[in-house]
Amino acid sequence: MLPLFLPYASLIISAVTHLTAAAAGKTIFLLAGQSNMSGRGGVMNLTWDGYIPPESSSNPAVLRLSANLKWELAGEPLHRDIDVAKVCGVGPGMAFANSLLRKDSSIGVVGLVPCAIGGTNISQWVRGGELYKQLVRRADAAVGGGGSIRGLLWYQGESDTLNVEDAEAYGSRLRRFFVNVRADLHLPLLPIIQVALASESGPYTEMVRKVQLRMKMMNLRTVDAMGLRVQEPERLHLTTPSQVSLGRMLTNAFLQLSLPSN
Ligand SMILES: *[C@@H]1O[C@H](CO)[C@@H](O)[C@H](O)[C@H]1NC(C)=O
Ligand SMILES: *[C@@H]1O[C@H](CO)[C@@H](O)[C@H](O)[C@H]1NC(C)=O
Ligand SMILES: *[C@@H]1O[C@H](CO)[C@@H](O)[C@H](O)[C@H]1NC(C)=O
Numbered sequence: 001m002l003p004l005f006l007p008y009a010s011l012i013i014s015a016v017t018h019l020t021a022a023a024a025g026k027t028i029f030l031l032a033g034q035s036n037m038s039g040r041g042g043v044m045n046l047t048w049d050g051y052i053p054p055e056s057s058s059n060p061a062v063l064r065l066s067a068n069l070k071w072e073l074a075g076e077p078l079h080r081d082i083d084v085a086k087v088c089g090v091g092p093g094m095a096f097a098n099s100l101l102r103k104d105s106s107i108g109v110v111g112l113v114p115c116a117i118g119g120t121n122i123s124q125w126v127r128g129g130e131l132y133k134q135l136v137r138r139a140d141a142a143v144g145g146g147g148s149i150r151g152l153l154w155y156q157g158e159s160d161t162l163n164v165e166d167a168e169a170y171g172s173r174l175r176r177f178f179v180n181v182r183a184d185l186h187l188p189l190l191p192i193i194q195v196a197l198a199s200e201s202g203p204y205t206e207m208v209r210k211v212q213l214r215m216k217m218m219n220l221r222t223v224d225a226m227g228l229r230v231q232e233p234e235r236l237h238l239t240t241p242s243q244v245s246l247g248r249m250l251t252n253a254f255l256q257l258s259l260p261s262n
Contacts, residue, residue, distance in 0.1 A: 025109065025147055026145070028147050030153070031112060032116050035116070035119065036158075037154070037195075039076065041091065042089040055094075057094070063109060065142050067082055082116070122159075125156070152191070152193070154195070155225075161197070178217060197209050
């Protein structure tokens with residue numbers, strides 16, 4: 001009995017060890033900013049339509065850090081227990097993770113750390129503030145279980161387009177935020193992929209957008225939301241299909257950054 005049983009036991013042990021090793025080697029991404037990062041795709045009249053496109057569907061190789069700091073199978077809405085004051089829908093996170101796994105088979109397990117909160121301005125993300133502390137706390141908890149943080153995905157700015165003072169200060173506030181996050185996570189070259197706003201909502205959107213597009217930092221890439229669709233009639237948030245496109249754009253930008261020539 002024993003000799004027959006042993007090979008199976010060792011097979012099971014090796015499968016479990018393999019899974020544990022994969023989870024311990026998680027490729028972790030922080031997601032922060034405001035509503036478009038949190039995800040409002042499919043949300044209409046305070047109700048999410050429940051539609052999850054195949055590109056954003058759950059995948060055993062994609063985990064999510066829950067609000068109570070536990071890794072679990074990820075699924076849209078990714079921010080459901082984080083951005084709790086709002087109704088969440090589809091964001092770019094799952095589409096990003098799935099396309100990354102499709103394009104780079106060496107990634108293993110992706111760990112997503114949702115931290116975005118709708119309606120927030122850049123001043124609320126200042127070092128020492130609640131949102132910032134929460135971001136760092138969740139990032140620390142995420143690596144506590146093994147793996148390493150490989151990027152910050154950032155989509156914010158709309159709340160800073162309402163008056164000229166905020167729009168003018170946006171560049172320096174944003175740069176300080178990026179510098180501080182890298183310093184406090186002890187990742188001086190942490191890849192950052194940000195999204196440049198494209199809209200007609202705030203009167204100073206064009207100013208903020210220019211700042212985003214012109215910002216130069218090591219290992220920073222900016223993808224442009226211009227051309228992506230917003231949901232009618234509010235025209236405030238990206239549609240579900242546009243969130244899928246954005247996820248793919250974030251993946252491509254991330255993969256460009258990780259090319260050896262960078
Ligand atoms: C949302 O509410 C508006 C106004 O009450 C209504 O016209 C529209 O049909 C609703 N849309 C959906 C998708 O429920
Ligand atoms: C940012 O938002 C907070 C909360 O809504 C508000 O109290 C604060 O005045 C805003 N700050 C700036 C600089 O716009
Ligand atoms: C979401 O992104 C779209 C495209 O850039 C933009 O038009 C819209 O103003 C954004 N909404 C918010 C709340 O940031």
